Amino acid sequence: MPANVDPGCELCSRPPPAGWVLAYQDGAAPAEEGTRETMLTLGNGYLATRGAAPEASADGVHYPGTYLAGFHNRLYGADRPDSDEGIVNLPNWLPLTFRPAGGDWFAPGQGRREHEHQMLDLRRGVYLRELLVVDRDERRTRVRQRRLVSLASPHLAALETSIVAENWSGRLEIRSGLDGGVVNANSPAEAGSCGRHLTDVVTGGDDAETVWLTAVTTTSRHQVAVAARTRVSGAGVAQLRLAAVHGPNDVSQVIGVDVTPGDRVVVEKTVTIFSNRDRVVSEPLTAARGELRHAGTFDMVLADHATAWTQLWERFRLDVGEEHAWQVPIRVQTFHLLQTLSPHVIDLDAGVPARGLHGEGYHGHIFWDELFVYPYLNLRMPELTRALLAYRYRRLPAARRQAAAAGMAGALFPWQSGDSGRDDSPSRSRSPVTGEWVADHSGRQQHVNLAVAYCVWRYWETTGDLPFLAHSGLEMLVETARFWAGLATYDPADDRYDIRGVMGPDEFHDGYPGRPGQGLDNSAYVNVMVAWVLGRAEEACAILSRHPGVAPWRKVAPADDERRRWAHIRARLRLAFLDDGILAQFEGYGDLAELDWDRYRRRYGDLRQLGSLLQAEGDDANRYKISKQADVLMLLYLFSAEELTGLVRGLGYEFDPTRIPAVVDYYLSRTTHGSTLSRVAHAWVLARTDRRRSYEMLTTALGTDLTDPQHSSTRNGIHLGAAAGTLDILQRCYTGLEVRGDVLRLNPLLPDGLDELDCVIRYRNQLIFLHVDHEGLRISAAPGAGQPVPMAVRGESFPLPPGTTVEVALHDAATPTNARSW
DSSP: OOOTTOOOHHHHHHHGGGGEEEEEEOOOOOOHHHHHHHHHHHEEEEEEOOOOTTTOOSSSSOOEEEEEOOHHHHHHHTTOOOOOOEEEOBBOOOOEEEETTTTTOOOOSSSEEEEEEEEETTTTTEEEEEEEEEOOOOOOOEEEEEEEEESTTTTTEEEEEEEEESSSOOEEOOOOOEEEOOBSOTTSSOOOOOBBBEEEEEEEEEESEEEEEEEETTTTTEEEEEEEEEEETTGGGGGGGEEEEEOSSSSEEEEEEEOOOOOEEEEEEEEEEETSSTTTTOOOHHHHHHHHHHHHOOOHHHHHHHHHHHHHHHHHEEEEETTTTTTTHHHHHHHHHHHOOOOGGSOOOOOBBTTSSSSSSGGGGGGGGHHHHHHHTOOOOOOHHHHHHHHHHHHHHHHHHHHHHTTTSOOOOOOSSEEEEEEEEEEEEEEETTTEEEEEOGGGOOOHHEEEHHHHHHHHHHHHHHHHHIIHHHHHHHHHHHHHHHOOEEEEETTTEEOSBOSSSSSSSSSSSTTTTBBBOHHHHHHHHHOOOHHHHHHHHHHHOGGGOOOOOOOOSHHHHHHHHHHHHHBBOOOOOOSSSSOOTTTTTGGGGGGOOOHHHHHHHHTHHHHHHHTTTTOOGGSSBBBBSSSSHHHHHHHHHHHHHHHHHOOOOTGGGGHHHHHHHHHTTTTOOHHHHHHHHHHHHHHHTTTHHHHHHHHOOOOTTHHHHHHHGGOOOOOOHHHHHHHIIIIIIIOOOOOEETTTOOOOOTTOOOOEEEEEEEETTOOOOOOOOEEEEEEEOOOOSSEEEEEEEEEEEEETTTEEEEEEESOOOOEEEEEEEE
16 A cells, blocks of 8 residues: 555545546645645635635745635735735635644644645535644544535535544544634735735624624725634534634634544534625625525535536536546646636626636736636636626726826726726836846736737627627727727828837837837737727627617717728738748847857756846846747737738738748747746647647646646646636637637647547537547537527538537548437
């Protein structure tokens, strides 16, 4: 028997199904504990709690953290370089520990852990833990725990702890509490939002089983209430002793139970959490106490929770074979994506936080990650995408104010935003190499505006949701178009428009050599995207003009002269090219120096932080032809080769699509993948030209949050965009799935390391099941009363009526055969 297997451990002997388990055995190294806690996070879209041990407190190694979607606060102080609005670490509901009377309370560093086994049951959404501990008097105690954050009841969480005194008898004392003295310190390298966000802590109790705690955020004055019920059953309960202990910022119950060797004591801790931002809640504490009174036993809560997960897994199925090395990582990524963006988000005012609800990385801010998330959700749960896009629409007034402050028309969404929608991009950040504070010009990444517009259009294109387009989509497209049209300056000598002083997705270049932070001219990514957005704004206006019944009540469409200027701009934006015809990343890119890659690899090995390494040497990344992540190649991530060719030619330039592989090779050889999103984009781009490298890139992307825990930033939260992006490569890229011209198109091409792929998508309210392998494609539509779905597979078109299956052979002509009932 392996040394790390304990014959008395139920998780060792009876684990959940292998394809549905993320498991850790024995304690983590201190540098790895934070990553493990992130990966063991449980959430339901409204609420999430990190996988910290209940007996642990924030001590530099462990970090309990509980977060609500969209629950932010701003800290001010003279010692803060930036006063950022950050997601708030809420009162810790987990605290639960034990001791033999007179002994030490069980905590990290107390006693000896002879065995510890942690497991995430992905199918049911349950965190399982078992450990065997020995105290200084050699008393052995076995602990088994089950934890959940209910997907069925979003305000509800529960922890069940079974304690067995293996070789001792006497009084077992249990302490269960709520801690409101928490601070934000999960990401101390970031300034602005670290510190204490909660004040006015009040505690109380309703009966022998129930305690509660309320707190208010320091600036936003958001209120939060947590109520906890602790029940004990098992041997010795007849001699139960309880006492409540109130501290200045916490409240605890201490329970005494008499035990003998082998006795099992079961402690059920059930918790409810509400805030004043919740709908139909006038007073959070009243709501929390009322919800708690109606909460059932742990097993009852678990049954409802597991059923909800079963139903959600049916909607988000994505299988590559139970034995395939990717299957568990795929489910882990899906699980954490859904814990942040579950159906419960539909009723919230929340965006897509870059680090999920799993930590405080980037202060819980919203960037452009939705660009990688929504395409996956559009074909699974489009109503969720629409709700998340409403986060942007509600902050359109703030975006207009930001544009106006820059002297521009239209709207400019900030690179980083929180609750208010104001720009929370930092002016300084800490160098990961030297630890020093350095100027941060990332707020110049106005291309986030283009990402929002792209997401608006792709949602409309996938769903045909005309009321959305009329109510909010058109306005966001038009205001984005106005901003970029205003930024474009006309050069009559060339009959060209220039867009100057911007940044593309590649964050290594924020200006020209010797001019850091001043931006770049005629970014290929920006200019091509602007041409596309101007076209989509015009198209949206035309669509709604044909549907006066859903036209917005307030006129937002541009006048004819404005639309004519848009048409001229989108036909005459300037692009730069290198000598060999490759699209230049920006004007002047060809004049930059080549980096001595071999020298830097020999010196540093890992070059993901190349920009900071150069800065530490007194050099400047702006001097070199290097990229942190995909920039020009992002265009091939967002558009098919056919679309991109049409866009570039539409600007009046020659563009040969057969040169695309050369473009890919040129920029890929100069990219460090310093962003987790980079390998997602590159895996997509390589899928049609180099399937082996695409497969390798995707393998690395799937392991973003699972590998290298000692050096990973996952301790500050999962990489939500990377998680969704990897899933979307499987769903859309390897199946060749796209929506164009109201037709669902498929052109599968699996990499050699992937034998099969099964998934379910939802297109225009029709459930469609796909099975792809190297020989063929099977498409099945669920029975129903819907209209046939127009399909095209490798250019061959056919309708897919409800309740039918179509099979297509992929090794020769793509002619649908063997249509039959589903």
